[in-house]
Amino acid sequence: MRLELIENLLVANRGEIALRVFRTCRDSGIGTVAVYSDADAGSPHVVAADAAVRLPGSAPADTYLRGDLIVKAATEAGADAVHPGYGFLSENAAFARAVLDAGLTWVGPGPEAIETMGSKVESKRRMAEAGVPVLPELDPDRVTEADLPVLVKASAGGGGRGMRIVRSLDGLAEAVEGAGAEAASAFGDPTVFCERYLETGRHIEVQVLADTHGTVWAVGERECSIQRRHQKVVEEAPSPLVDPAMRERLFTAARQAASAIGYVGAGTVEFLATADGEFFFLEMNTRLQVEHPVTECVTGLDLVALQLSVAEGAPLPPEPPQWTGHAIEVRLYAEDPTAGWRPQSGTLHAFAVPGVAAEFAVPARYGLRLDSGVTGGSVVGVHYDPMLAKVIAWGPDRAATARTLASALARARIHGVVTNRDLLVNVLRHPAFLAGETDTAFLGRHGLDTLAAPLAGERAVRLSALAAALAEAAHNRASATVLGGLPAGWRNVPSAPQRKAYAAGGAEYEVRYRHTRSGLRAEGHPEVALVAAHPDRVVLEVAGVRRTFDVGRYPGLVAVDSPLGPVSLTPLPRFTDPDAAVAAGSLLAPMPGTVVRVAVSAGDRVRAGEPLLWLEAMKMEHRIAAPADGVVTDLPVTAGQQVEQGAVLAVVSGSEERE
Amino acid sequence: MSTLKSTLDTTGPEYAAYREAMLAKLDELEAEHAKAVAGGGEKYTARHRERGKLLVRERIELLLDEDAPFLELSPLAGWGSDFRVGASVVTGIGVVSGVECMIIGNDPTVRGGASNPWTTRKIFRAADIALENRLPVINLVESGGADLPTQKEIFIPGGRLFRDLTRLSAAGIPTVALVFGNSTAGGAYVPGMSDYVVMIEERSKVFLGGPPLVKMATGEESDDEALGGAAMHARVSGLADYLARDEPDALRLGRRIVARLNWRKHGPAPAPATEPRYDPEELLGVVPEGLKVPFDPREVLARVVDGSEFDEFKPEYGNSLVTGWARVHGYPVGVLANARGILFSEESQKAAQFIQLANQTDTPLLFLHNTTGYMVGRDYEQGGIIKHGAMMINAVSNSKVPHLSVLIGASYGAGHYGMCGRAYDPRFLFAWPSAKSAVMGPQQLAGVLSIVARAAAESRGQPFDEAADTAMREAVEAQVEAESLPMFLSGRLYDDGVIDPRDTRTVLGLCLSAIHNNPVRGAQFDGTGFGVFRM
Numbered sequence A: 001m002r003l004e005l006i007e008n009l010l011v012a013n014r015g016e017i018a019l020r021v022f023r024t025c026r027d028s029g030i031g032t033v034a035v036y037s038d039a040d041a042g043s044p045h046v047v048a049a050d051a052a053v054r055l056p057g058s059a060p061a062d063t064y065l066r067g068d069l070i071v072k073a074a075t076e077a078g079a080d081a082v083h084p085g086y087g088f089l090s091e092n093a094a095f096a097r098a099v100l101d102a103g104l105t106w107v108g109p110g111p112e113a114i115e116t117m118g119s120k121v122e123s124k125r126r127m128a129e130a131g132v133p134v135l136p137e138l139d140p141d142r143v144t145e146a147d148l149p150v151l152v153k154a155s156a157g158g159g160g161r162g163m164r165i166v167r168s169l170d171g172l173a174e175a176v177e178g179a180g181a182e183a184a185s186a187f188g189d190p191t192v193f194c195e196r197y198l199e200t201g202r203h204i205e206v207q208v209l210a211d212t213h214g215t216v217w218a219v220g221e222r223e224c225s226i227q228r229r230h231q232k233v234v235e236e237a238p239s240p241l242v243d244p245a246m247r248e249r250l251f252t253a254a255r256q257a258a259s260a261i262g263y264v265g266a267g268t269v270e271f272l273a274t275a276d277g278e279f280f281f282l283e284m285n286t287r288l289q290v291e292h293p294v295t296e297c298v299t300g301l302d303l304v305a306l307q308l309s310v311a312e313g314a315p316l317p318p319e320p321p322q323w324t325g326h327a328i329e330v331r332l333y334a335e336d337p338t339a340g341w342r343p344q345s346g347t348l349h350a351f352a353v354p355g356v357a358a359e360f361a362v363p364a365r366y367g368l369r370l371d372s373g374v375t376g377g378s379v380v381g382v383h384y385d386p387m388l389a390k391v392i393a394w395g396p397d398r399a400a401t402a403r404t405l406a407s408a409l410a411r412a413r414i415h416g417v418v419t420n421r422d423l424l425v426n427v428l429r430h431p432a433f434l435a436g437e438t439d440t441a442f443l444g445r446h447g448l449d450t451l452a453a454p455l456a457g458e459r460a461v462r463l464s465a466l467a468a469a470l471a472e473a474a475h476n477r478a479s480a481t482v483l484g485g486l487p488a489g490w491r492n493v494p495s496a497p498q499r500k501a502y503a504a505g506g507a508e509y510e511v512r513y514r515h516t517r518s519g520l521r522a523e524g525h526p527e528v529a530l531v532a533a534h535p536d537r538v539v540l541e542v543a544g545v546r547r548t549f550d551v552g553r554y555p556g557l558v559a560v561d562s563p564l565g566p567v568s569l570t571p572l573p574r575f576t577d578p579d580a581a582v583a584a585g586s587l588l589a590p591m592p593g594t595v596v597r598v599a600v601s602a603g604d605r606v607r608a609g610e611p612l613l614w615l616e617a618m619k620m621e622h623r624i625a626a627p628a629d630g631v632v633t634d635l636p637v638t639a640g641q642q643v644e645q646g647a648v649l650a651v652v653s654g655s656e657e658r659e
Numbered sequence B: 001m002s003t004l005k006s007t008l009d010t011t012g013p014e015y016a017a018y019r020e021a022m023l024a025k026l027d028e029l030e031a032e033h034a035k036a037v038a039g040g041g042e043k044y045t046a047r048h049r050e051r052g053k054l055l056v057r058e059r060i061e062l063l064l065d066e067d068a069p070f071l072e073l074s075p076l077a078g079w080g081s082d083f084r085v086g087a088s089v090v091t092g093i094g095v096v097s098g099v100e101c102m103i104i105g106n107d108p109t110v111r112g113g114a115s116n117p118w119t120t121r122k123i124f125r126a127a128d129i130a131l132e133n134r135l136p137v138i139n140l141v142e143s144g145g146a147d148l149p150t151q152k153e154i155f156i157p158g159g160r161l162f163r164d165l166t167r168l169s170a171a172g173i174p175t176v177a178l179v180f181g182n183s184t185a186g187g188a189y190v191p192g193m194s195d196y197v198v199m200i201e202e203r204s205k206v207f208l209g210g211p212p213l214v215k216m217a218t219g220e221e222s223d224d225e226a227l228g229g230a231a232m233h234a235r236v237s238g239l240a241d242y243l244a245r246d247e248p249d250a251l252r253l254g255r256r257i258v259a260r261l262n263w264r265k266h267g268p269a270p271a272p273a274t275e276p277r278y279d280p281e282e283l284l285g286v287v288p289e290g291l292k293v294p295f296d297p298r299e300v301l302a303r304v305v306d307g308s309e310f311d312e313f314k315p316e317y318g319n320s321l322v323t324g325w326a327r328v329h330g331y332p333v334g335v336l337a338n339a340r341g342i343l344f345s346e347e348s349q350k351a352a353q354f355i356q357l358a359n360q361t362d363t364p365l366l367f368l369h370n371t372t373g374y375m376v377g378r379d380y381e382q383g384g385i386i387k388h389g390a391m392m393i394n395a396v397s398n399s400k401v402p403h404l405s406v407l408i409g410a411s412y413g414a415g416h417y418g419m420c421g422r423a424y425d426p427r428f429l430f431a432w433p434s435a436k437s438a439v440m441g442p443q444q445l446a447g448v449l450s451i452v453a454r455a456a457a458e459s460r461g462q463p464f465d466e467a468a469d470t471a472m473r474e475a476v477e478a479q480v481e482a483e484s485l486p487m488f489l490s491g492r493l494y495d496d497g498v499i500d501p502r503d504t505r506t507v508l509g510l511c512l513s514a515i516h517n518n519p520v521r522g523a524q525f526d527g528t529g530f531g532v533f534r535m
Helices: A015-028 A044-048 A067-076 A093-101 A111-118 A120-130 A169-187 A244-260 A292-299 A303-311 A398-411 A421-428 A442-446 A458-478 B013-038 B042-050 B056-063 B117-133 B148-158 B160-170 B185-193 B211-218 B224-228 B230-237 B247-259 B280-285 B297-301 B345-360 B378-382 B385-398 B413-418 B442-460 B466-483 B486-491 B501-515
Strands: A008-011 A031-037 A051-055 A081-083 A150-158 A161-166 A192-196 A202-210 A216-228 A231-237 A265-273 A279-285 A326-333 A346-348 A350-352 A356-359 A367-372 A378-380 A387-395 A413-415 A498-504 A507-516 A519-522 A528-534 A537-542 A545-554 A557-561 A567-572 A586-588 A593-598 A611-617 A620-625 A630-634 A648-654 B070-073 B089-096 B099-106 B137-143 B175-183 B196-200 B242-244 B311-313 B321-328 B331-338 B365-371 B403-412 B428-431 B436-438
Touching (some): A008 A015, A015 A031, A015 A044, A015 A303, A015 A367, A081 A303, A093 A111, A111 A120, A111 A279, A120 A150, A150 A169, A161 A169, A216 A292, A216 A442, A231 A421, A244 A265, A292 A387, A326 A398, A387 A398, A398 A421, A413 A545, A413 A557, A458 A498, A458 A528, A458 A537, A458 A557, A458 A567, A611 A648, B013 B486, B056 B099, B056 B137, B056 B175, B070 B117, B099 B117, B117 B160, B137 B185, B148 B160, B160 B175, B211 B224, B224 B230, B242 B247, B280 B501, B311 B345, B321 B345, B403 B501, B436 B466, B436 B486, B442 B466
Parallel strands (some): A008 A031, A008 A081, A356 A367, B175 B196, B403 B436
Antiparallel strands (some): A150 A161, A202 A265, A216 A231, A231 A326, A346 A378, A498 A507, A498 A567, A507 A519, A537 A545, A586 A648, A593 A611, A611 A620, B070 B089, B321 B331
């Protein structure tokens, strides 16, 4: 057997997955080539690669979706193989073909397998033929009341995009149209189909790996039931639902699915399972999955190394390895679960997870793994998926693993961007989760009021605000150009305490304090004594118990971390510059984005709730509606215009003013 | 480098008694300071707030850099007079946009912020400090002008107020006026003479004559806004450089003005500082109650100077006066401190020599007063105590380095002069609550009067009324005692404030830093004059 050893691998992707593949390359002695958009020019994956090639522009369509440019980059940088990662072009048969046509090794299944599985309609047919259980497809035109609810899905879809749940027949047409439009924009293929929607199911998937010599492994299952907007949030292996008998049936079905299409490489066969162990084929992902680390942890395999090995033509051992322990992965997203999961952007000033035992690799023993595409200082932009990192815990059993992961997340320093961290911790500590009751309706059933509640309670926020003020005072003293050595806020004739104010969670926290001869005197905190105050760390004694607060100070943000919970505070300025004030009735951009469409003109009379314009950000359209009846008195934006967060999009004045 | 070794017994009954006495005096002081802070009292404070206005100290707090120190000056001005403690104005040194500034703010809750004779003296003192130490001046103006019933005492000397402002400007020291309310008649010249003027929309009123006066003078019908409104001054007369939206906005603009002064201190920067090795808290128990027992000023220095490090000069000679070198908050100082009260010829000559040495090396001087005066008696007069005392007073008078005086104990007689009393223009002079200052001690003064009276009676051959003499002695003793106490003297602006002994290091550090806005230079030792005279 002659192997075509890979010498130099281009990863046609960005962020953590590019770094994940590079890690294996480095361990195997394979050279690395990155591609990067303008927005990613300073990203860690670019820095980590041996060579990097620019893809001009920032929008995915101009950059990471430009197969032609990527193949050219591979040729120019001397790469002999291309790994697509996940997302972007990973399931694009034309790209796979272009890579192969350029004489490069394609790390993935053949284009035909991608094509077959890429069409949900076609794949379901093939799977049914192969004896894999499937949900029957419904014709959108013939859906009746009895079929409801139904799921409209993009045939070429993935990751929840181009997907709609329809619960009433009159919403069906709009859903089909919307899903089609979204699919067309995201995948370049507007085809959609319908199937019965299981309100509460469990998402169970099987990792398969097949070589070119006929060996097909079902490596293990993962459960990824906890999802928001059809995107996975928490993933684990093994699944708490699956017993050995069900596992046997699942693995058999997965192997049948892979074998039926002559699959080669790593792939995932996804099933929707019911609580009593019945399951249906959903789709097959013909690539590495985001959640592959949980399988790696429990099996000890390096799935990327195996992908490369298979691509080089090497055979797999006859049987996959046994499992050890339990692994749980969470996806840390820059998003605000309490604001409709709205993606967040901005500078991630600090990013550190305590106790990480390995990055992009299986820890030597039970512990934490971090696969992160960001570091402190990274800018989270509007162009790409808002996932910051995956944090994976591997432990002897499910409960211990969940505890390790929850604790690490709660203690992580994540400054500058709102994330779903609190939600993840609440899920991992939720009794229902710990009892293994994790179906796809988990978030809806337990409610965001509970699950997205901040880890830091009211008392923690108040103490954190005090710590923030004292850290700020220490900074002010340390950086003072004159009289820096004198006691903070010293007065020979005291009249008023020092005052600092912060906003957090819609409330204002005013801190009033004085450093007296007998120590700190902070209004509303009679039980608090100051042990030490530094610009980045404050130690308080609260009712006899010492608490340490780590304080990160950034423009417009003070982030306080303590075992009481992370708190983000917005310092309120002492003075407001009148020029900075905004006219009443102004509608501000909720995030940076592009104005895609404007429905009104200046002078138009509008009704409350009437859409004025649409803003596209993070691949989603955000409708900006009139807050009240009135007249559009100012409309400073036009379609196609890029706007910053907080920019005035339109001003609507009350109609009575005009009459 | 020599480190002071304290021998203070902080566990003994004396320490406890002294400490208790000092704490009692500090309580009294705090009560008097509270009167100044209370301004015009609850009624007028409430009325002021109802108008949506900030109190003067609230204005100052917002003007200052966050967490920066502020040294209020002459807070007891007017104490013991018919006027409110504080004299309806707040003055002090604070940091604004990283610049040490002299802040002068009228307190409009006290008779509308009108100036009485103590107000003007307090503002003059502030202007002197600003000029000597090169501190930009920020006036927070809201004053009804002169307190008319006392006009005879303030009208003629009060002209200095405006003269000082423009002389500061001429000396390269910027002046800023933030006008919060009325600044009319003579008061109009505060913004008028300032380099930068901020007025507040619908709040500031600046005119020479209001509508009634104009009507009387010329018959013209007018209103406040047309005569002196902020918008008019910003857009028409040009008297206002900036138009603020409200009080905080005016303070914001004031901070921006100072930020753009591009201020540079002309004196050398301080060296890194270490805290004293001994706890300043113990200063409370150093000074004996009643000042009858001498105490070692090294116990004070050990709790004030950097690292408690003190290199004593001439320790074996004239040791009733301690002289030596130290640093406070990184600034070098030469220290003169009375050790056993009395100044003899040796002490006087040692002081004169030491003051010359400090001038030769441009080192500021710190005087710690605890003196009962120059020694009297035949031997001493014959030994030339007047000549030697004169040498010391000559040296102090003509020394050009900055002087700081702190009255920690007694400061009697010519000793007060030799140790750089108020008349010798120290840059700053503060008193501890334990201090006393007078021409001599109350008992001595009463006794002298008694002896003179007895001698007069004898010479006239009249019988001496012993009972009347006792009553006279008691009355004089009581009066002199009262008039030598720090609050009384502070009320008359004879010091810059009475301070908590534990704050001494902070106050001195702040003053030394302020002083270093100007170059620090001694009398000329440049080859054109004499060398240091060995005495």
